[in-house]
Amino acid sequence: MSENDMYEDFADRYDWMNIHDPAREVFFKTLFKKNNVSDVLDCACGTGKDLIMFHSLGYSVIGSDLSNAMLRKAHENLKEASLDLPLINSDFRELEKHFKTQFDAVVCLTNSINEVLDESEVRRALESMKAILRPGGILVFDQGQSDATMKNPPRYDPVINNRDFSRLFVLEYSANVMQVKIFDFVHTEDKCEFNHTTVNVAIRLKDDWDRILSDVGFSDIHYLGDLDFAPYDKNTSRRLIVVAHK
Numbered sequence: 001m002s003e004n005d006m007y008e009d010f011a012d013r014y015d016w017m018n019i020h021d022p023a024r025e026v027f028f029k030t031l032f033k034k035n036n037v038s039d040v041l042d043c044a045c046g047t048g049k050d051l052i053m054f055h056s057l058g059y060s061v062i063g064s065d066l067s068n069a070m071l072r073k074a075h076e077n078l079k080e081a082s083l084d085l086p087l088i089n090s091d092f093r094e095l096e097k098h099f100k101t102q103f104d105a106v107v108c109l110t111n112s113i114n115e116v117l118d119e120s121e122v123r124r125a126l127e128s129m130k131a132i133l134r135p136g137g138i139l140v141f142d143q144g145q146s147d148a149t150m151k152n153p154p155r156y157d158p159v160i161n162n163r164d165f166s167r168l169f170v171l172e173y174s175a176n177v178m179q180v181k182i183f184d185f186v187h188t189e190d191k192c193e194f195n196h197t198t199v200n201v202a203i204r205l206k207d208d209w210d211r212i213l214s215d216v217g218f219s220d221i222h223y224l225g226d227l228d229f230a231p232y233d234k235n236t237s238r239r240l241i242v243v244a245h246k
Contacts, residue, residue: 010197011069013184015047015077017159017167027227029057031243035138037104043092043129044112048074052081064090064098093121095128102134108141114202117177119212122202126216133246139218142241145178146225147205147234153178164188176203206232209242218244 007014032040040054045063047070054061063085065071071087078085090098092108093116106129116122129139157169170181178201186193204212206223213221221244224230225237232240 005067005069006197006199007067008069009195010182011047011067011073013195013197014070014073015049016165016184018047018049021227023227025053025057027229028054030229031138031140032057032059032105035105035136037138039103040105040107041095041099041103041132042107042109043090043095044108044110045074045087046070046110046112048077048085048087050107050109051085052077052083055083055085062086062088062099062103064088064092064095066091093125093128096131099132102132103137104134105138105140106133108139111143111145111201113141114143114145114204115199117200117202119202122204123212123216126213126218130216130218130246135246137246139244139246140242142239143204144239145201145203145205146232146237146240148236149238150203150205173203177201178203206234206240209240213242213244218246220245 037059039060042050042054042061042063045051045065048063051061051063051074063074064087065074066089068089071089074087088098108129113122113125116125133139153171153173155171157171159169160167164187166185166187168183170183172179172181180199180201182197182199184195221242223232224241224243225232226239
């Protein structure tokens with residue numbers, strides 16, 4: 001989340017690992033119906049794929065992101081889908097400066113919240129998200145790090161390997177930070193290309209979020225272990241999904 005756009009060289013490749021997941025659609029449709037959600041802010045919308053999904057499910061949706069490179073790609077994806085949805089260049093630590101209305105739901109997905117390494121800045125982000133939620137509104141964020149996976153943290157993750165493209169994550173750990181080195185290989189009949197991107201992610205687990213979210217003033221906090229709404233289990237869950245009410 002520095003002033004330099006770390007996604008400048010990655011935005012055009014980001015969607016290469018985007019795979020349609022019907023379970024993800026069912027999860028959000030069920031969650032939003034249960035919580036009477038009609039309008040959504042995706043405050044780390046990236047390339048806009050989730051904006052397209054939320055719109056297809058019938059929700060009024062706005063996207064914001066700090067990365068201009070990601071927003072440019074989001075514009076391309078929305079145009080390709082024949083959609084004209086609002087996209088705002090905004091730091092999710094300062095949402096109240098850009099949005100005067102409030103939302104039924106704010107989502108911050110795919111580990112975006114943990115790209116803010118400093119805990120005081122994470123609190124600032126959560127306070128900003130809370131400020132633009134209606135009373136009773138929900139904040140949703142998710143991450144791949146869980147108590148179970150961090151007991152024996154992975155070093156390598158071959159995310160994609162098909163005929164034309166391979167993506168490998170190489171993971172290194174220092175204190176409470178995970179450095180994700182992303183190696184992309186294009187290997188078609190007429191093209192051979194290699195690209196590398198590095199992203200640093202803070203490691204925050206359930207007890208950390210319990211403390212931080214409570215301090216910020218969120219209530220009725222639910223922790224899920226998967227898209228099937230299974231309760232989060234420190235011993236077995238392989239992901240962490242947080243749903244917190246204002």
